[in-house]
Amino acid sequence: MSEAPRPEPESQLARRLAAGQFVVTAELSPPRSAQLESVAQEVDVLRGYVDAANVTDNQAANVRMSSLAVSITLVQRGLEPVMQVTCRDRNRLAIQSDLLGASAYGIRNLLCLTGDHGKWGDHPAALNVWDMDSIHLLRMVRNMVDGPCYENGRPIPKVAPRLFIGGAANPFAPPYEYRPMRLAKKVAAGARFVQTQIIYNVGRFEEYMARVRDLGLHEAVHIIAGVAPIRSAGAARFMAENVAGMDVPQAIVERMAKTPRAAQPAEGVEICLEVIEQVRGVEGVAGIHITAINWAEIVPEIVRRAGLKPPTQQW
Numbered sequence: 001m002s003e004a005p006r007p008e009p010e011s012q013l014a015r016r017l018a019a020g021q022f023v024v025t026a027e028l029s030p031p032r033s034a035q036l037e038s039v040a041q042e043v044d045v046l047r048g049y050v051d052a053a054n055v056t057d058n059q060a061a062n063v064r065m066s067s068l069a070v071s072i073t074l075v076q077r078g079l080e081p082v083m084q085v086t087c088r089d090r091n092r093l094a095i096q097s098d099l100l101g102a103s104a105y106g107i108r109n110l111l112c113l114t115g116d117h118g119k120w121g122d123h124p125a126a127l128n129v130w131d132m133d134s135i136h137l138l139r140m141v142r143n144m145v146d147g148p149c150y151e152n153g154r155p156i157p158k159v160a161p162r163l164f165i166g167g168a169a170n171p172f173a174p175p176y177e178y179r180p181m182r183l184a185k186k187v188a189a190g191a192r193f194v195q196t197q198i199i200y201n202v203g204r205f206e207e208y209m210a211r212v213r214d215l216g217l218h219e220a221v222h223i224i225a226g227v228a229p230i231r232s233a234g235a236a237r238f239m240a241e242n243v244a245g246m247d248v249p250q251a252i253v254e255r256m257a258k259t260p261r262a263a264q265p266a267e268g269v270e271i272c273l274e275v276i277e278q279v280r281g282v283e284g285v286a287g288i289h290i291t292a293i294n295w296a297e298i299v300p301e302i303v304r305r306a307g308l309k310p311p312t313q314q315w
Contacts, residue, residue: 011109012051023286023288029056060120061117083110092140112166138167139189176204195224224289231265
């Protein structure tokens with residue numbers, strides 16, 4: 001009996017990855033208010049330079065416009081979203097409801113995250129839901145797409161959600177030897193792509209990828225490497241000292257500190273470009289994810305200077 005044909009990939013991002021093309025994604029932060037003007041401005045900046053834009057979900061446990069609402073706006077404005085969903089704020093009932101709505105509005109990419117603890121955000125007394133973790137969430141979404149069924153096992157009638165399912169990977173959080181195994185769990189749960197923590201320690205990332213290749217995971221999931229320009233010496237120092245799971249080598253902190261203040265943003269871009277050049281050559285890396293919070297206008301420059309090919313077709 002011949003094997004049943006695989007369904008067409010769900011999104012432009014999925015199609016480009018399936019074709020072996022090197023992809024570029026970037027981060028987009030929803031506004032802290034009920035106006036969409038800033039979203040429209042960022043869309044206009046990023047369109048044509050990225051294959052998709054991540055829409056964060058109350059990032060750092062701070063209140064922002066919902067990732068679902070902003071992702072719908074991106075669809076309407078012709079930029080493909082990667083809608084992020086965290087387990088921190090909603091239980092499985094609410095998440096499944098949001099995913100049905102997202103798919104109905106043409107959102108095709110989903111990034112499943114556990115979420116930062118609420119105590120670090122602007123409502124530290126808020127209750128953290130965490131009905132499930134990111135691995136459980138990945139499995140639930142896969143069952144909704146492939147089952148198709150809800151988490152309780154009941155079939156989804158008529159139209160199931162169509163989603164390209166992704167997760168996050170952090171090569172820099174100890175215990176380091178466990179990180180590839182956690183990636184393997186996410187792949188088994190249903191992740192078809194992953195975006196990594198921001199990379200500054202390229203050596204440690206290469207060690208992680210070597211183990212990933214030993215496990216054959218680079219052939220089972222598309223790995224998109226996270227990078228970010230550093231805007232100031234203070235930002236470099238803060239990330240190195242205060243951001244859990246971030247590995248910023250002291251050499252980079254010192255390099256930024258020695259740079260005159262006015263030249264620090266340009267130096268931060270140079271560091272980002274150097275990291276991109278190095279990680280592009282690592283076997284198993286399928287693309288770059290650029291995080292430039294409140295600095296979307298720098299993304300086109302990074303894409304151009306790094307020689308990253310913009311999308312060949314508009315979504």
